[in-house]
Structure formats: structure tokens, C-alpha cells
Amino acid sequence: MKKRGFGIGCMWYGIGNTGLPNPAGAFVDFLDDGTVIVLTGCADIGQGSSTTLAQIAAETLGVPFEDVVVVAADTGVTPDAGATSASRQTYISGNAVLEAARKARQEVIARAAAVLGVPPGEISLKNGQVWHGEEPAGLSIKEVIAKCRGEGVLTLGHGWFNPATTRLDPATGQGIPYATYAFATQVAEVEVDTETGIVEVKKIVAAHDVGRAVNPQNVEGQIEGGCCMGIGYALMEEVVVKEGEIQNPAFSTYLMPTAMDVPEVIPIIVEEPEPSGPYGAKGVGEPALVPTAAAIANAVADALGIRFYDLPLTPERVVAEIKKSKEKKEDDGK
Incomplete structure (x- = not known):
């Protein structure tokens, strides 16, 4: 039956290690052709973290996803990102990449604002273009990168993130793990x-x-x-x-x-x-x-x-x- x-x-x-520091770092850089490289220690073991981190960088920098290259888990060139365990990499390395991308974006926005003669707060980056308010400004990100390079300005951002936790008290077991x-x-x-x-x-x-x-x-x-x-x-x-x-x-x-x-x-x-x-x-x-x-x-x-x-x-x-x-x-x- x-x-x-x-x-x-x-x-x-x-999400993350239990009550322990588990930081991750990242570097994000605009290349001369307007594409982006992300350096992260996050090891993609099949879960798709490299894709996710590329999406976070692309969204933050206003470039197509296809223009982002991720160099991952190379101990010769990438910063530490901790273990690919504890379901932590999207949250922790994602935040590190986000912070690094924001810093790189600041350099591009500052230079674009100077070229256009407007406050940086009115500038955004979308679809590979510089926008002023709600309209394209007629200036591509690639062109801004070229101006930065001509002035010796690097468009490199670095970031790191460590979740806010506290160790568990050995006597009571209390804490913020x-x-x-x-x-x-x-x-x-x-x-x-x-x-x-x-x-x-x-x-x-x-x-x-x-x-x-x-x-x-x-x-x-x-x-x-x-x-x-x-x-x-x-x-x-x-x-x-x-x-x-x-x-x-x-x-x-x-x-x-x-x-x-x-x-x-x-x-x-x-x-x-x-x-x-x-x-x-x-x-x-x-x-x-x-x-x-x-x-x-x-x-x-x-x-x-x-x-x-x-x-x-x-x-x-x-x-x-x-x-x-x-x-x-x-x-x-x-």
C-alpha cells in the first residue's frame, strides 16, 4: 500500500561566522576603455558569487554587466575575503565590492561634474553614460576615464566590510553572533x-x-x-x-x-x-x-x-x- x-x-x-570577525575586502578599478575590473578573494565554487559581485559593481558604476571582469580568489593579487562558507559571500564580499565601487564612482563623478560645470550631487552614471539629473549629459563614462587618465587621476576604489557582531559570553552564551x-x-x-x-x-x-x-x-x-x-x-x-x-x-x-x-x-x-x-x-x-x-x-x-x-x-x-x-x-x- x-x-x-x-x-x-x-x-x-x-549569515556569516558565529560571533567572530569575518571581513572581506575588494578593489574596483575603471580601465582605460571604460570597462571595470573587480579584485576579490571570494572563491566561486559553483554558487555564482562572481556573477553576483559583477552585478553589484555594474549597478553601482552604471556600466553594462558585460563590461565587468571579476578576478577572484587569486592569492597573488586579490585581497582576503574569508572562506566561501557560512552563506556569507553575497552579504560580506558583496558589501566590500559595493564600497569599493562607490569610491571608484566618486572619482568619475567628480571629474564629470568639473567638465560639465555642475555640482557632483547632480551627476549619476547609467548605461555607460554620464547623466545630469534625469537626462543624459552627452558624455560617456569612457570619455571621463580618458580625461582622468590625462590628468593622472586614478579611478581605483577599495572597500572592506565586517559584519557587526559580538563574541558570545562564555558564561551566559549571550551576544550578537x-x-x-x-x-x-x-x-x-x-x-x-x-x-x-x-x-x-x-x-x-x-x-x-x-x-x-x-x-x-x-x-x-x-x-x-x-x-x-x-x-x-x-x-x-x-x-x-x-x-x-x-x-x-x-x-x-x-x-x-x-x-x-x-x-x-x-x-x-x-x-x-x-x-x-x-x-x-x-x-x-x-x-x-x-x-x-x-x-x-x-x-x-x-x-x-x-x-x-x-x-x-x-x-x-x-x-x-x-x-x-x-x-x-x-x-x-x-
Whole structure:
């Protein structure tokens, strides 16, 4: 018999290292042709941080995204940005790039204002052009850069950011461990085969507060990937250790989800801008994984009326608990 169930998992997650300094730095420079180079220690390990940081720089400097080159995680030339962990890079390195870009922009705006004979406060940069108020000023950013170079003015900005935290008091555990938090709720629908114990996840709806989605497609991809990891945590992945030796060290024995195991995932991006984040952004790395296993376990409990306390919910464990539940009911009925 197959039974269906629904479960909810909720989470809040601190962005960055816990109660510790974790700064990041960045350099942003206009090149002679009006393009931009960003130097950041932020390592892009597949999450799309280089794309996000390029977008932040492009938005701040008023140039097309295609005109921004990111040099990342090169210890020979890039400033420290800390680890790509703790869901911190969009928030922390993003702020560092934002600050560096603002400083570079100030130099360009100051020179453009001098050329046009207007106050710097009336100048902005958009679409590769200098704007005066709400109208293009007939002057390109590239032309301003050329004037800066002719006068020996560098258009290099540097920035760094360290979230406002305090260490936890060792006696009370009190403090401010994170400057901001991510929030999420996921709902899972499962189907459980009571004969085989196989749990099939049919659908996951995942709503995540990300502050501001700098790149919505990247955010959706991270949510979908996190849900896939959560399925592995909930149903498959288990390190079996016997007398200090791992018994399943190969992919043939340590099971992980494949494309065949991934259900329909419906990502819902909730944007509640974070005042201290770059353009209101926070992070969505680990939060996408955190509530998934709980939602699946709750859905299995809803389907079977049995609460599980150990993961993963392998077929053997599910069948054993179903059998134990039946025996208990029979004993209670005697």
C-alpha cells in the first residue's frame, strides 16, 4: 500500500561566522576603455558569487554587466575575503565590492561634474553614460576615464566590510553572533510504500527570505540544489563506520540523489531587503538545505502516523518501524 503525507520544515540561519570577525575586502578599478575590473578573494565554487559581485559593481558604476571582469580568489593579487562558507559571500564580499565601487564612482563623478560645470550631487552614471539629473549629459563614462587618465587621476576604489557582531559570553552564551539572518519554510509531499519502505518525494515547495535577490535565477538554482541535498540527507546518505573504518567509501555504496530522485521543486523567493546588505541582499547558500530533511521526515510521519528520530529514512528503517508499530498495536489490543 502507498500512503501520502505532507510535512513542513522551518528554519532561521545566521549569515556569516558565529560571533567572530569575518571581513572581506575588494578593489574596483575603471580601465582605460571604460570597462571595470573587480579584485576579490571570494572563491566561486559553483554558487555564482562572481556573477553576483559583477552585478553589484555594474549597478553601482552604471556600466553594462558585460563590461565587468571579476578576478577572484587569486592569492597573488586579490585581497582576503574569508572562506566561501557560512552563506556569507553575497552579504560580506558583496558589501566590500559595493564600497569599493562607490569610491571608484566618486572619482568619475567628480571629474564629470568639473567638465560639465555642475555640482557632483547632480551627476549619476547609467548605461555607460554620464547623466545630469534625469537626462543624459552627452558624455560617456569612457570619455571621463580618458580625461582622468590625462590628468593622472586614478579611478581605483577599495572597500572592506565586517559584519557587526559580538563574541558570545562564555558564561551566559549571550551576544550578537550574526548581523543578519535568513528565514525559510519548506513543504514536502511524499509517498511511502508500506511494503517496501521506499519513500518517494513527490514535490517540495520552498519559500526563502533572501533579502534582495541580486540574481533570481542563481537564487532559484541554489534553492533547488539545496533541496536535492536535503533529500540525500533525509533518505539516503549515511556514513557507516565499523571499528573506526568507513564501510561505504565509494559512490556505489554511499548513496546520493541523482536526477531521477529529484522531484518537482517550486522555489519561492521572498524579498525583505536587509538594510545592512548590498542592495538589500543576504544569503541563500546553506539555508536552502536546512529545512528539507525536517519537512520530509514530518511528511513521512503524516503518511504513516509514525514519528522517526533517526536519519536517513532508509527502506529498512521504515519497514522496521512499520513492523514495530503493528506489533505494538497488536499487543495493546490483547
